[in-house]
Amino acid sequence: MRSRETVKPRERAILIADPDRDFLNTFRTAEVKAIAPGALPVTAPSGHVAQEMIADPKRMFLGIFVNLDLENPSAVSVIRCAYYHRPATPVYVLQDGKPSTLLEVEDLSKLGIRKLLQKPVTYADMVKLVAPIAISFDAERVLNSSYAADDGFDPSQDSHDYLPLRAEDFLSGARSLFDIYVRLNTGRYVKLLKAGDSFTAARIESYLIRGVTHFFIRKEAQEDYLRYCDYLASNLLQTKKAPADMKVRQMLNFGEQTMNFLKNQGVGDANLQYAEKFISNLSELVLQLRLERETEISDFISNVAAYEHGVGTAVLAGILAKHIEIKFEKPLHAIGLASLLHDIGLYQLPKELWHEDEALMSPEQLEQYKTHPMVSAQLIRKLRAIASGVTQTVNLHHFRKKGRGFPSEYPSVTLSKSAEIVGICDEFHTLIRRALEDPSFDLLDHLERETFPGFSTQIVYAFRSCFLGKKPGKK
Numbered sequence: 494m495r496s497r498e499t500v501k502p503r504e505r506a507i508l509i510a511d512p513d514r515d516f517l518n519t520f521r522t523a524e525v526k527a528i529a530p531g532a533l534p535v536t537a538p539s540g541h542v543a544q545e546m547i548a549d550p551k552r553m554f555l556g557i558f559v560n561l562d563l564e565n566p567s568a569v570s571v572i573r574c575a576y577y578h579r580p581a582t583p584v585y586v587l588q589d590g591k592p593s594t595l596l597e598v599e600d601l602s603k604l605g606i607r608k609l610l611q612k613p614v615t616y617a618d619m620v621k622l623v624a625p626i627a628i629s630f631d632a633e634r635v636l637n638s639s640y641a642a643d644d645g646f647d648p649s650q651d652s653h654d655y656l657p658l659r660a661e662d663f664l665s666g667a668r669s670l671f672d673i674y675v676r677l678n679t680g681r682y683v684k685l686l687k688a689g690d691s692f693t694a695a696r697i698e699s700y701l702i703r704g705v706t707h708f709f710i711r712k713e714a715q716e717d718y719l720r721y722c723d724y725l726a727s728n729l730l731q732t733k734k735a736p737a738d739m740k741v742r743q744m745l746n747f748g749e750q751t752m753n754f755l756k757n758q759g760v761g762d763a764n765l766q767y768a769e770k771f772i773s774n775l776s777e778l779v780l781q782l783r784l785e786r787e788t789e790i791s792d793f794i795s796n797v798a799a800y801e802h803g804v805g806t807a808v809l810a811g812i813l814a815k816h817i818e819i820k821f822e823k824p825l826h827a828i829g830l831a832s833l834l835h836d837i838g839l840y841q842l843p844k845e846l847w848h849e850d851e852a853l854m855s856p857e858q859l860e861q862y863k864t865h866p867m868v869s870a871q872l873i874r875k876l877r878a879i880a881s882g883v884t885q886t887v888n889l890h891h892f893r894k895k896g897r898g899f900p901s902e903y904p905s906v907t908l909s910k911s912a913e914i915v916g917i918c919d920e921f922h923t924l925i926r927r928a929l930e931d932p933s934f935d936l937l938d939h940l941e942r943e944t945f946p947g948f949s950t951q952i953v954y955a956f957r958s959c960f961l962g963k964k965p966g967k968k
Contacts, residue, residue, distance in 0.1 A: 504533070504553065505531060505532055505553045505554070505555050506532065506533050506534065506535040506552065506553065506554055506555070507532050507533070507535065507554065507556050507557075507616075507619055507620070508535050508536075508537065508543065508546060508556070508557045508558065509534060509536050509537070509558045509587075509619070510536075510539075510540070510542075510543035510557070510558065510559045510560060510563055510568075510571055511536070511537075511538070511559075511560040511562075511563065512538060512539065512560060512563055513560070513589070514538055516612070517536040517538060519616075520536055520616055521536070525616045528616055528617055529616075529620045532555050532620060532623065534619075535552075535554075539563070539564065539565045540563050540564060540565050540566040540568070540570055540571050541565055541566065543557075543559070543563070543571045543574070544570065544574045547571070547574050547575050547579060548578050553661060554579065554582050555582070555583075555623040556582065556583050556584075556619065556622065556623035557571075557583070557584045557585070558584075558586070558587055558610070558619060559572060559575075559584065559585070559586055559587065560586070560587040560588070560589070561586055561588055562588075564745060565745060565769075566745055566749050567745070568586070570749065572584060572606070576715065577715070579658075580658060580671065581658050581659075581669075583607045583622075584606050584607065585606065585608050585609070585610060585619075585622065586606055586608075586609050586610070587609075587612055587614065588609060588610070589612050607622070608622065652676075652680070653712075654711060654712055655674060655682060655709040655710065655712060656709065656710050656711075656712050656715055657708075657709055658707060658709065658710060659706065660697070660700060660705050660706055660707055660708050661701065661706075663692055669687075669688055669689070669690060669691060671710040671715070672684055672686065672688050672710065672711065672714065673685050673686035673692075673708050673709070673710060674709040674710065674711075675700070675705060675708055676707075676709060685708070688714075740785065740794050740795065741776050741779050741780055741794065744772050744773075744804045744807075745769065745772055745776070747800060747804040747805065748768065748769070748772045748805060748807070748808040750801075750805070750929075751805040751809065751922065751925065752765050752768055752808060754928075754929065755768075755808075755809075755960065758960065758961075760812070760959075764812045764815070764959070767811065767812060767815050768808045768809075768811050768812050771811030771812075771815075771825075771829065772804065772807060772811065774829075775807060775811075775826075775830070775833065778826055778829070778830070779830075779833075782876075782878040783878070784876065784878070784879075789837060789872050790834070790837065790876075792840070793840060796840055798847075799836060799837075799839075799840050799847075802836065802922060802923070802926075803832065803833040803836065803837075804833065805922040805925070805926075806833070806915065806919050806922045807829050807832035807833045809832075809918035809921055809922055809960075810828050810829070810914050810915055810918040811825075811828070811829060811832075812959060812960075813914050813917075813918060813955065813956060813959055813960075814828050814914055816958070817910065817914070817955050819910075823880075824882075824911065827880055827882045827883050827886065827911060828911050828914055828915065830879060830883050831883045831886040831911065831915050832914075832915050832918060832919075834873060834883075834887065835869060835886075835887050835915055835919060836865065836869060836919075837869045837872055837873070838864075838865045838867070838868025838869030838870070838871070838872055839862075839868075839869070841868055841872070842861060842862070842864070842865055842868070843858075843861070845858065846858060846861060846862045846865075849862070849923065863891075863900065866887060866888050866890055866899070866900060867888060867900060869887045870884045870885070870887045870888035873887055882909075882911065885909070885912070886909065886911045886912045886915055887915070888900070889908060889909070889912040890912055890916045890919055892912065892916070893908075893916070893947030893948070894908070894946070894948060897946075897947050898947060908949070910952070913948055913949060913952045914952070916947075917944065917948050917952060917953075917956055920944050921940070921944070921956075921960070924936050924940065924944070937961070
């Protein structure tokens with residue numbers, strides 16, 4: 494259930510995003526709200542709710558507290574959202590009464606995270622962190638007047654190089670993560686503050702009174718901090734100290750980009766909701782089967798690029814399997830596991846093959862690359878918890894109609910529906926990543942010319958109606 498808390502325009506609050514509803518309920522008492530009437534607590538039980546609140550321009554936050562165990566999507570996504578929409582608002586992370594095993598303190602500092610707090614933590618503790626540096630001002634006093642600054646002009650005066658931040662989001666005493674600029678009435682940009690320095694309350698208020706509604710940062714500064722968020726995501730998976738279940742539960746987060754792409758393509762909400770549930774169930778299955786204890790699978794999960802592709806393929810395969818009306822749990826589990834693990838053998842081969850672009854491979858590399866379905870199948874065959882059908886599907890996920898593709902030792906095999914689902918979704922996810930990186934790439938044309946001829950008419954028809962709605966070019 495989503496939080497029903499509302500906020501009045503221009504009312505300041507402190508956001509607490511945590512999956513523990515009992516913990517969140519402690520912030521809803523009259524006694525807690527009386528601690529700081531000018532900074533009321535607002536709670537979010539999931540990542541989606543937190544992101545909606547952070548992106549809401551009507552809300553004003555003094556601070557954002559995010560539990561590292563947050564899901565749907567993960568704390569990483571919420572931190573990224575906070576940096577994107579509110580880079581001037583201090584972010585703190587919460588952890589459930591256990592030592593900080595996920596990241597070292599210096600890594601958190603690099604991310605601009607102010608502090609890691611071990612639970613139990615009270616609202617008074619949170620207020621002490623943000624309220625002393627909060628400023629107050631009367632918005633009605635804001636005047637449309639110009640001002641001059643003593644600092645020098647920035648060499649770059651192109652407005653496209655800057656991102657606006659609401660001036661009222663800034664807190665006095667809080668160390669800025671960025672160089673801060675202001676735009677004069679002439680359109681020129683002046684640096685007000687260096688990264689690492691902080692505003693005084695009087696200085697911020699003087700700008701607000703003079704009519705300054707926004708400060709500015711250089712665009713590349715924000716992009717750098719978003720890259721640090723990716724760094725955090727990588728560390729969550731790669732650090733040996735991170736719990737295995739947290740690594741597995743990153744599935745939902747990694748499926749998010751694929752689902753966002755599909756949403757932009759017009760894929761219906763019902764299918765996207767099913768995909769989210771499919772991935773959630775798949776992560777539970779991996780934990781139930783204790784697959785993360787296997788060395789090869791643990792290494793695979795820790796490889797961010799590999800794991801993300803496996804999850805993205807599983808998102809697509811889940812939607813396509815539903816569209817074809819594969820309803821029984823056993824075959825759905827098999828398709829999910831085969832999609833997730835189809836390339837596990839690839840990452841046992843040399844790194845120069847991992848890109849999977851056959852055009853860039855030498856004849857010797859290509860022959861070695863073509864062995865990866867078999868290597869994947871051999872690794873999976875060792876896992877008694879996984880059904881044999883998964884092994885066969887993985888072994889044939891690059892095989893194509895009329896003997897195209899590989900392995901070549903199956904010239905007359907009839908592909909199973911599950912192998913076709915995994916194969917076409919594997920290709921589609923690779924093409925999605927290419928389209929996101931290269932806007933000039935014609936994904937639909939590539940599907941028509943290169944991908945669809947390798948699959949059965951039934952699968953291609955289902956794929957088109959599921960993901961494309963109609964045949965490209967058809968009115």
